[in-house]
Amino acid sequence: MDGVTVISHPLVQHKLTKMRQKDTSTAGFRRLLREISTLLCYEVTRDLELTMETIETPLTEMQAPVLEGKKLVFASILRAGNGLLEGMLDLVPSARVSHIGVYRDHETLEAIEYFFKAPEDIAERLVIVVDPMLATGNSSIAAIDRLKERGVKNIRFLCLLAAPEGIKHFSETHPDVPIFTASIDSHLNEQGYIVPGLGDAGDRMYGTK
Known part of the structure; x- marks a missing residue:
């Protein structure tokens, strides 16, 4: 799909399979999410621009x-986005962090915002928005709407799983925002969950269901 990069590294795919398994414990899921987020971060930042500076080695x-x-x-869509955020900060500890509180109404599947906090100069920075799932796309679209209202122009979206329906909706609304994901799954079910998916990432990460 145009504008979508599937991260097919063997370690990413192996860890994702472990996360999909329903008998993976809360602790195991949380550990795997942190590990896989570091690998995903490596890929989503692959083409960052470099400059040269003078340093001294021991020689x-x-x-x-x-x-x-x-x-x-790194802009985390609460609450599940924090699972990706932690591993990414392990790799890039100097990154600034934005938190965007958006939840999906389970009746309408629409996104409802309840919190937004970001660095003052966020418009001048590359923002990588993170959320484990791109399902209907409503939450991620709402989060990116808010970032664009703050003047952000350079945005990437990173997720573990994406549904074709969510990709289509997202890309139609924000065609300038590239998507990075570990897998494009089959479809959404009637409840708006990704199939085959891995269940509710937030619930599995925090043991709330």
Whole structure:
């Protein structure tokens, strides 16, 4: 699909399979989510721009590459996005963090916002929005709407699983935002869950169901 990158690295796919299994414990699911998020972060940041600076090694002075410009912002769609956020911060501890509180009304499947907090200069930064699931697309679209209202122009969306219906809705609404995912699953069921999926990521991560 145009604008969608499927991260097919063997370690990503192996860990995702473990997460899908219904008998994976809460602790195991949480650990796997943190591990896989680090691998996904590696892929979504693969083409970040570099600049050269002068450093000193124990032997000599040299020109060495460092990230160019202002640091990243990881924008977590609460609450499940925090599971991806933690592993990504392990890899990029200097990143700024934005939290976007959006939940899906289980009757209408529409997104309802209840919290938004972001760095003041977020419009000047690359923002990677994270949420384990791209199901209907309503929550992620609502989150990116808010970021664009704040002037953000450089956005990427990272998820574990995506449904074709969610990708279509998302891409039609935000065609300028690339999607990175570990899997495009079959479809959504009548309750708006991804099939075969892995269940509710937030519930499995926090043991709330």
